[in-house]
Amino acid sequence: MTNSKLIYLDNNATTKVDDRVVEVMMPYFSQYYGNPSSIYEFGGKNANAIKDSREIIKDFIGAKNQKEILFTASGSESANTAIRGVLSGDRSKNHIITTKVEHPCVLNVYKQLEKEGYNVTYASVNSSGELNVEEIYDAVNEKTALVSVMYANNETGAIFPVEKIVEKVKSINPNTKVYVDAVQAAGKININVKDTQIDMLGISGHKFHAPKGIGALYVKSSVLLTPLIIGGHQENGRRAGTENVPFIVGMAKAALLAQEYQNVEDTKVKYLRDKLETGLLSKIYNARLNSSASIRVPNTTNIGFEYIEGELILLNMNDIGICASSGSACTSGSLDPSHVLKAMGIPFTALHGSIRFSLSRYTTEDEIDYALENIPPIIEKLNNISPFQNELKELKRRKGLI
Numbered sequence: 516m517t518n519s520k521l522i523y524l525d526n527n528a529t530t531k532v533d534d535r536v537v538e539v540m541m542p543y544f545s546q547y548y549g550n551p552s553s554i555y556e557f558g559g560k561n562a563n564a565i566k567d568s569r570e571i572i573k574d575f576i577g578a579k580n581q582k583e584i585l586f587t588a589s590g591s592e593s594a595n596t597a598i599r600g601v602l603s604g605d606r607s608k609n610h611i612i613t614t615k616v617e618h619p620c621v622l623n624v625y626k627q628l629e630k631e632g633y634n635v636t637y638a639s640v641n642s643s644g645e646l647n648v649e650e651i652y653d654a655v656n657e658k659t660a661l662v663s664v665m666y667a668n669n670e671t672g673a674i675f676p677v678e679k680i681v682e683k684v685k686s687i688n689p690n691t692k693v694y695v696d697a698v699q700a701a702g703k704i705n706i707n708v709k710d711t712q713i714d715m716l717g718i719s720g721h722k723f724h725a726p727k728g729i730g731a732l733y734v735k736s737s738v739l740l741t742p743l744i745i746g747g748h749q750e751n752g753r754r755a756g757t758e759n760v761p762f763i764v765g766m767a768k769a770a771l772l773a774q775e776y777q778n779v780e781d782t783k784v785k786y787l788r789d790k791l792e793t794g795l796l797s798k799i800y801n802a803r804l805n806s807s808a809s810i811r812v813p814n815t816t817n818i819g820f821e822y823i824e825g826e827l828i829l830l831n832m833n834d835i836g837i838c839a840s841s842g843s844a845c846t847s848g849s850l851d852p853s854h855v856l857k858a859m860g861i862p863f864t865a866l867h868g869s870i871r872f873s874l875s876r877y878t879t880e881d882e883i884d885y886a887l888e889n890i891p892p893i894i895e896k897l898n899n900i901s902p903f904q905n906e907l908k909e910l911k912r913r914k915g916l917i
Contacts, residue, residue, distance in 0.1 A: 520885070526722075543561065579736070590719030597717060602628070642807075655691060666699070666716075667697075702724070
């Protein structure tokens with residue numbers, strides 16, 4: 516970055532840790548450092564901190580009791596634990612249903628399971644990023660062990676109707692388990708698992724202003740789960756390893772703050788997202804909205820800039836202090852176009868030039884104004900060196916600009 520200014524618009528990749536979260540974590544690094552499994556009082560303080568934090572996370576996602584909350588190290592671990600753990604039983608039920616637009620930490624598990632003999636059905640989405648739910652219902656059969664659907668898509672923000680999906684799936688096959696990846700939903704919209712038939716649901720702290728390296732997995736009391744990590748008795752025998760007390764405490768504090776700021780997400784963050792989106796679409800003739808789902812999380816937009824390369828856009832934005840993404844953070848090292856946008860049928864002209872902007876409660880209107888002032892000149896500069904001059908000219912003509 517050659518500019519001292521920082522306009523951070525990549526909050527779906529990770530978020531700033533709230534100072535109040537850091538504050539509650541600090542004593543557990545150096546003052547209360549005992550092992551929570553110890554029987555003496557010094558360790559017991561940490562055990563109590565975990566218990567209190569588990570109660571907060573229970574309420575955060577609307578679980579019935581603390582025993583349904585399992586602490587993990589990440590959203591990826593939550594997903595792997597849920598998927599692998601629930602499939603380790605009856606191997607005669609070897610059918611899985613998921614979607615084409617899941618996060619790589621989910622999709623790549625299913626790709627591996629296919630190699631191990633499982634049959635996986637991948638439901639599609641429409642051009643707005645909305646899930647074709649009938650494909651899920653039509654695919655459920657007596658051998659369907661698991662249905663796996665994300666709550667909100669990390670690239671478009673589209674919210675999937677998981678409550679309706681799980682209700683319908685259970686009506687077809689009550690024995691089918693349902694896992695929901697709620698990493699991009701937690702902290703942005705309200706989640707209440709006890710009012711649904713969801714069996715398992717994963718979240719990740721660093722998506723809602725807690726540190727990286729801490730997550731949680733909801734497992735309904737009636738669900739039998741084989742541990743992914745085997746060792747000691749921690750987490751009721753479902754996840755071995757000494758608990759990461761400072762990070763557990765930090766995620767619990769972040770969850771309390773997320774609930775406190777829910778109205779800010781629904782109003783201020785959504786307003787700034789819409790202002791950025793509308794402004795870029797109105798100022799840039801070769802911009803198109805990819806994230807047009809009717810229901811989406813309030814912080815996310817995805818805009819395609821036709822006939823130019825996304826990597827060049829990101830590098831030029833970086834030079835003026837604007838951080839965004841061309842897709843999932845877990846695939847940012849790849850030059851391949853987004854699997855989500857490909858599944859949506861986004862035209863090739865915009866596929867490689869699509870940028871995800873994701874805001875947070877820390878985003879200010881001045882920052883959005885800065886982005887709206889400085890991104891259009893970047894796109895214009897890149898348009899001028901694009902090898903698709905004839906196509907850009909035709910696009911201008913169709914829009915009545917020439």
